[in-house]
Amino acid sequence: MSSSETPAARRRPTHRKGRATLTRESVGRAALDLIGRRGPAELTMRSLAAELGVSPRALYNYVEDRRDLIGLAAELFEQDWHPPKLDPAPDRWRPSLRALCDELRAHYRRHPGMTTLALTEDVTMARHPTMLRNVDAIVGFLTALGLPPADAYRACVETIRLVVGFVEFHDALHDRPPAHLAPGELTETPPPWLRPEPGTDLPHLTRLADLPPTSQDEQFTFAVDLLVDGLAARVRPGGRARG
Amino acid sequence: MSSSETPAARRRPTHRKGRATLTRESVGRAALDLIGRRGPAELTMRSLAAELGVSPRALYNYVEDRRDLIGLAAELFEQDWHPPKLDPAPDRWRPSLRALCDELRAHYRRHPGMTTLALTEDVTMARHPTMLRNVDAIVGFLTALGLPPADAYRACVETIRLVVGFVEFHDALHDRPPAHLAPGELTETPPPWLRPEPGTDLPHLTRLADLPPTSQDEQFTFAVDLLVDGLAARVRPGGRARG
């Protein structure tokens, strides 16, 4: 009766009808989990509500609409990642950058298709303070290598785009092969459909067909190596920035 | 009455009820046009049927389903492009590669979101003979620079991914800004949401806020320059391939 009830009595109940109370964050987490487990196409207001044991209408008490839900999941997804330690010393920056790309790739691969989903739903990601800290750390690392600040920012953007593009365009197909494809049709690189018919005049593809295939990881390593060498040309004393 | 009717009489009618007769190709072209004009989200069986003046059911006489339709549009889209002339001479390969990237970017920009749509619908692109010829030409160009065949193929893949990733993740947002965004919110690079609050400890982003913004084209040029320099490190006599 007094104005000083116990804090517990003031707090919102944590359960309701045997079910954990929904919150904006728990709804977003559930969406992110569902995307990771079943893929982005399976995220519907109705399927998420069913997993949470509520009616679809109940979700609208915590998110404005589906776009808001996807944006929320994307934000939580970004909060879950921090860049590894980055060392700009002349003999350490290359392995640092490679480790950064490897860890970023592993993170995005845990939710393949997430970025593409945000893109198609016009969701703008990356407003969270965590993301600001991450970008600041990477830009600082690239600046310490000797890049002008504007180029350090540009290189940061390209590094992230390289990884995200690789995961969304390459890993996503290999990690979750579409049901309609024959097993080996995408695991091989180059894929079988790039193997020319005998007799066609495609000399370089013909020669390629006899080489051992490139694995996903080899292709990724090649992409990161290209980036590292491109940056090295701007970092090395006497390196030329433009051709 | 004779068995030698005129060829015109044997041919399928080109019109029906005042409307051009549908064909698989004309349906695919209409889909590609609709995507370019109104964006990928606006492509539905019903909207396409309405534009063609038929019922939605009629489309199923020419395509198996929506995935098949999108694959068909993607195939026609690829047929519309051919790489420019590529000159591997030591003083010409850099401008050649830059021109290739510029033209590929311009092509993909004509149908922003097309690649992402194909991706989310599990459509595998690029089986058409035209695409084989294009890839063969690019791999041949990179081989002539001095890259081993396996690396030439890998570099070809990364070049295309760089351009497609840039168009889908960067140009798409600038060229068709989502309705819910304030005008300057995406045209500026770095975007306003990367500008830290005063007093926060993000020194590199803080410094960046005072620099003139990077235009889309400058960012693209930077990305291509990185690629060119990365390749140069593998092409130059004495260039090191790995760090």
Next chain:
DNA sequence: ACCTGAACACCGTTCAAGT
């Protein structure tokens, strides 16, 4: 052979009503 119209099972979202 090719089309239409009605129908089915989905989807996001909203309304009116419950507790």
Next chain:
DNA sequence: ACCTGAACACCGTTCAAGT
């Protein structure tokens, strides 16, 4: 304050019937 159930306007796809 938070929920449910019914409803609306969409969607892809299919069925039965027309010409």
